[in-house]
Amino acid sequence: METTTLWTGILLAALGCWLFKVVGMSVPKQVLERPAVSRVANLIPVALLAALVVVQVFAGDRELVLDARVLAAVYAVIALILRAPFLVVVFGAAGVAAAARLVS
Amino acid sequence: MTAEARQRRRIVADGLGVGLATGAYGLSFGAISVASGLDVAQTCALSLLVFTGASQFAFVGAIAAGGSPLSAAAAAFLLGSRNALYGIRLAPLLGWRGLRRTAAAHLVIDESTAMSVLRSTRDEARLGFLSTGLAVFALWNLATLIGAVVGNQLGDPRDYGLDAAVGAAFLALLWPRLREPGTAIPAAVSAVAAATLVPYSGPGVPILAAGVVAVVIGLVTTPPGAPKDGDPVVETQ
Known part of the structure; x- marks a missing residue:
């Protein structure tokens, strides 16, 4: 029983995470051409990369080191x-x- | 060799390098997952099917802390949501449709996105995305299996400095983008927001917060009716 629910959790996580990826890739072109969406879409990789650098360089276990x-x-x-x-x-x-x- | 062939070879080599540095972390994931109470098959299924590192670590972390599988899946969703933001940026760049786009979506992660969004042509963006995504996928899954079977016997990736390599890779990818107008301040605000949240949240949340910062700054700083960056767009509202 417990093994079954663990597998259910794994498959749910897989489905949900994959759906996020697919949904992002499927946003219609007309939406992407809106100025605000275009500006946000250009800033997201920059913002996430900056955060990834900070986390990779300074983050310990719930502390900055x-x-x-x-x-x-x-x-x-x-x-x-x-x-x-x-x-x-x-x-x-x-x-x-x-x-x-x-x-x- | 033509300049174009050299450039293509360099993009693939860079992708393989990122794949090596990131993929090695699968050793840690495999070992931690088994120590958290998952078996080898469940551990490998997470790497094969979920394939987004922060979500996987959050999942096994929640299980290790005694959480239910459903709460573990919820933690994985929370962190996986940033891949939707990546997809929004990647879709017009890669230009794939239908089944090919659905399959490519599985490879949308921090590294493959970073290695393709800074390319100047669609062809180079696809090459960067695929070489990085496939290299990370292959090595991450191989390393997960090894880590799950042998545990921590191969040593900590940190002993080889691989944690620093991943940080340096993200820094190298961010570097050229900081010269674009209007990116330095959002990058700095995101970095500060992420650093501030590190002591108060689990792994991945600071990154997600940076995504929120980008959305807010983007919406606030877009003048109404402004044309798309660099494009002479005719407004159709």
Whole structure:
């Protein structure tokens, strides 16, 4: 019984999360061409990326923490200013964080 | 090799890189999910069928905390709702219809969206979306299975700095967009809102709040009757 309801929860979660994706992809073109919708749609990736950066760099378990990830982010900013290729930014940051944790 | 072929190869390489850094987190998800009381099949079903990391972590977190499967699904919905916002931005860019659009929707996640919205042509946007989405999908599911079976024996992805790699990837994707007019302030407000919420909410909620910030700023700062960004639009109201 308990296993069955757990599977029901999993399938419900799958269906709901997939429907969100499909609904977003299915918004009619006429709606997207409205100025306000167009402006919002352009801002959303920027806003979510900014939030994702903050969460990935500073978030601990329900707290903000300063650790090796901050050093990695500083490296990433410098690499971006120097126009380093994407993969150099990404895996260089991993290397900085791993090295910082090794010595700390 | 032509410049175009080089550019295409670079987009695919970047997508695979993001797939590697993000997909490795499936190890953590698999291990945490099994530790939360789900079996291996249930854990793999979440990665295959739900396929949006924050929702999956919220689901198993709710189960681990003693919540009902229905409340776990509700937590997953809450976090999955941001993918609808991504879809709104992606639909006109990717230009797929019918069955192809329905199938592509499954790959709409933070990473695949970020890797396609900054491309200049539809072809490049599709390439960025598919290379990133498929790479993350394949590696995330493979890593979930491994994590669920062997648990934490492979070590923490953080030991390899992969948590920092994911943050750097999002930063690199955000970087070029900050130069566009009118984006720096919304980005800063969203970042502050997310940081403020981290201590008071579960994972994913700060990101969702940033989406709300974007909607509010977008609606407030659009002058009535303004033309669409960059387009000489004839008003049809």
